[in-house]
Amino acid sequence: xxxxxxxxxxxxxxxxxxxxxxxxxxxxxxxxxxxxxxxxxxxxxxxxxxxxxxxxxxxxxxxxxxxxxxxxxxxxxxxxxxxxxxxxxxxxxxxxxxxxxxxxxxxxxxxxxxxxxxxxxxxxxxxxxxxxxxxxxxxxxxxxxxxxxxxxxxxxxxxxxxxxxxxxxxxxxxxxxxxxxxxxxxxxxxxxxxxxxxxxxxxxxxxxxxxxxxxxxxxxxxxxxxxxxxxxxxxxxxxxxxxxxxxxxxxxxxxxxxxxxxxxxxxxxxxxxxxxxxxxxxxxxxxx
Amino acid sequence: xxxxxxxxxxxxxxxxxxxxxxxxxxxxxxxxxxxxxxxxxxxxxxxxxxxxxxxxxxxxxxxxxxxxxxxxxxxxxxxxxxxxxxxxxxxxxxxxxxxxxxxxxxxxxxxxxxxxxxxxxxxxxxxxxxxxxxxxxxxxxxxxxxxxxxxxxxxxxxxxxxxxxxxxxxxxxxxxxxxxxxxxxxxxxxxxxxxxxxxxxxxxxxxxxxxxxxxxxxxxxxxxxxxxxxxxxxxxxxxxxxxxxxxxxxxxxxxxxxxxxxxxxxxxxxxxxxxxxxxxxxxxxxxxxxxxxxxxxxxxxx
Numbered sequence: 039x040x041x042x043x044x045x046x047x048x049x050x051x052x053x054x055x056x057x058x059x060x061x062x063x064x065x066x067x068x069x070x071x072x073x074x075x076x077x078x079x080x081x082x083x084x085x086x087x088x089x090x091x092x093x094x095x096x097x098x099x100x101x102x103x104x105x106x107x108x109x110x111x112x113x114x115x116x117x118x119x120x121x122x123x124x125x126x127x128x129x130x131x132x133x134x135x136x137x138x139x140x141x142x143x144x145x146x147x148x149x150x151x152x153x154x155x156x157x158x159x160x161x162x163x164x165x166x167x168x169x170x171x172x173x174x175x176x177x178x179x180x181x182x183x184x185x186x187x188x189x190x191x192x193x194x195x196x197x198x199x200x201x202x203x204x205x206x207x208x209x210x211x212x213x214x215x216x217x218x219x220x221x222x223x224x225x226x227x228x229x230x231x232x233x234x235x236x237x238x239x240x241x242x243x244x245x246x247x248x249x250x251x252x253x254x255x256x257x258x259x260x261x262x263x264x265x266x267x268x269x270x271x272x273x274x275x276x277x278x279x280x281x282x283x284x285x286x287x288x289x290x291x292x293x294x295x296x297x298x299x300x301x302x303x304x305x306x307x308x309x310x311x312x313x314x315x316x317x318x319x320x321x322x323x324x325x326x
Numbered sequence: 327x328x329x330x331x332x333x334x335x336x337x338x339x340x341x342x343x344x345x346x347x348x349x350x351x352x353x354x355x356x357x358x359x360x361x362x363x364x365x366x367x368x369x370x371x372x373x374x375x376x377x378x379x380x381x382x383x384x385x386x387x388x389x390x391x392x393x394x395x396x397x398x399x400x401x402x403x404x405x406x407x408x409x410x411x412x413x414x415x416x417x418x419x420x421x422x423x424x425x426x427x428x429x430x431x432x433x434x435x436x437x438x439x440x441x442x443x444x445x446x447x448x449x450x451x452x453x454x455x456x457x458x459x460x461x462x463x464x465x466x467x468x469x470x471x472x473x474x475x476x477x478x479x480x481x482x483x484x485x486x487x488x489x490x491x492x493x494x495x496x497x498x499x500x501x502x503x504x505x506x507x508x509x510x511x512x513x514x515x516x517x518x519x520x521x522x523x524x525x526x527x528x529x530x531x532x533x534x535x536x537x538x539x540x541x542x543x544x545x546x547x548x549x550x551x552x553x554x555x556x557x558x559x560x561x562x563x564x565x566x567x568x569x570x571x572x573x574x575x576x577x578x579x580x581x582x583x584x585x586x587x588x589x590x591x592x593x594x595x596x597x598x599x600x601x602x603x604x605x606x607x608x609x610x611x612x613x614x615x616x617x618x619x620x621x622x623x624x625x626x627x628x
Contacts, residue, residue, distance in 0.1 A: 070437050073449070077455075138343035141343065161351065163550070163551065164359075164603075165554060166560075172361040191353070202347065227343070228339070252443050258446065259560055263587065274446075274561070277445075277447065297449070301444045301448055304443045305440060316439070316505055
């Protein structure tokens with residue numbers, strides 16, 4: 039594209055790139071950011087401004103009432119804790135189960151390895167709506183309804199394929215000499231993995247951990263189906279159900295506040311780990 | 327003989343390390359799918375007092391004359407085709423922009439990630455507010471532009487509701503495609519463009535002759551991922567319209583969910599799950615065939 043620039047410049051004397059690029063960048067930023075900013079604005083407007091026609095874009099009054107009401111009228115703090123607990127636990131399980139499996143699929147000679155790998159690849163495409171009925175039966179049979187295990191185990195499972203694929207590609211990039219010399223020093227596979235390889239792949243663990251955490255925080259259908267107790271609800275379900283609280287007067291302000299508070303941890307993750315997330319996403323999909 | 331012992335130990339270690347992951351995945355993936363196949367040949371609903379009664383393929387037969395099923399399949403097709411197509415076009419555009427060198431590129435890339443990271447269900451609530459018939463910002467903008475006099479009931483009109491959920495989905499998932507394609511773009515050598523332009527090609531010709539063929543593997547992979555997700559879309563539609571108005575945005579997964587959870591028709595719900603599963607498997611098979619060809623093609627261009 040750099041060539042395109044020099045060509046158009048040399049022919050007409052107009053630097054087209056200097057014109058279209060800022061416009062394109064601005065459009066991208068507006069398109070992706072506007073809905074979120076609109077929620078932020080709604081969440082700090084007073085009720086009269088929220089329901090004003092024509093719409094108030096630059097309010098003169100601001101309020102944090104909607105945020106406060108989430109905690110005084112509803113157990114929003116609990117929702118956040120629930121989401122955090124479920125997401126962190128399933129992320130840890132996912133890494134603990136996924137990393138060793140990824141190592142085996144990257145390095146060891148194992149009969150049936152190709153088949154397992156193919157299954158892992160295909161399974162990444164299975165949507166959760168195909169699974170909830172069978173899982174519901176298991177949850178009922180084992181009395182796990184309204185138990186966080188009913189979310190933690192499925193969240194671990196649905197994130198394992200991506201974890202395995204990403205971790206596998208990281209293990210493959212490690213120099214093989216290292217493992218050979220560790221084995222000469224008398225390490226067995228478990229010690230090798232635990233003491234040498236996992237510390238070295240810490241960046242990869244962080245990358246896959248973030249992807250798992252985000253996916254677990256956002257999951258909806260299992261949380262909707264297996265958890266009915268109000269105090270155990272997670273952010274997506276709790277926020278979605280705020281809207282149905284009253285038929286005639288929908289609490290737009292608190293809903294907007296809830297979308298902002300409930301997504302804040304994810305926005306922070308994106309801000310701090312942007313590079314790692316992109317790296318993990320592309321590694322997972324491209325290797326597949 | 328000694329090698330044999332080493333290999334046997336390696337096998338054993340391998341399986342031990344794989345076991346936890348395999349067990350969890352068997353329970354959560356294999357059991358529900360196999361169970362759906364099994365249940366789909368039984369009738370188990372309120373009519374049988376939730377007892378399982380073997381009924382052969384009657385659940386599948388019922389599907390043929392079930393207008394609501396065909397409607398939901400059509401809705402799913404419309405939703406999936408339009409959203410994935412729009413996302414692909416926009417995704418390529420965003421990727422081309424992000425591939426340029428400009429100041430603040432890192433920040434723009436971070437902003438691109440935000441819709442992808444946010445919970446679909448939560449943003450579904452936000453989009454319902456944006457499309458609100460009385461106070462929604464979309465109606466306000468259209469009114470200010472003089473395009474409409476009174477507010478449109480976006481989520482109350484069958485066609486407009488479909489457009490609204492598609493737009494919300496495009497917003498949410500274009501980043502995914504854009505970032506995958508960006509990674510692909512960054513791996514294409516600039517020399518190729520230089521050589522091509524020396525031959526007198528315009529940027530548009532280069533785009534079709536170099537960018538598209540070399541990007542094809544990434545395009546197919548991202549479309550495949552997006553197809554599978556869009557075809558089973560649940561949370562966004564459940565939150566924004568609940569499948570309404572009058573079933574106009576009811577996709578197959580919404581229909582499956584209410585068949586099971588509202589009508590407690592487990593047998594028929596299982597048959598619906600099986601059919602959706604098979605459609606996805608066929609799509610994956612076709613896509614992997616295309617992918618093999620595109621990779622060979624891309625290798626040829628390089």
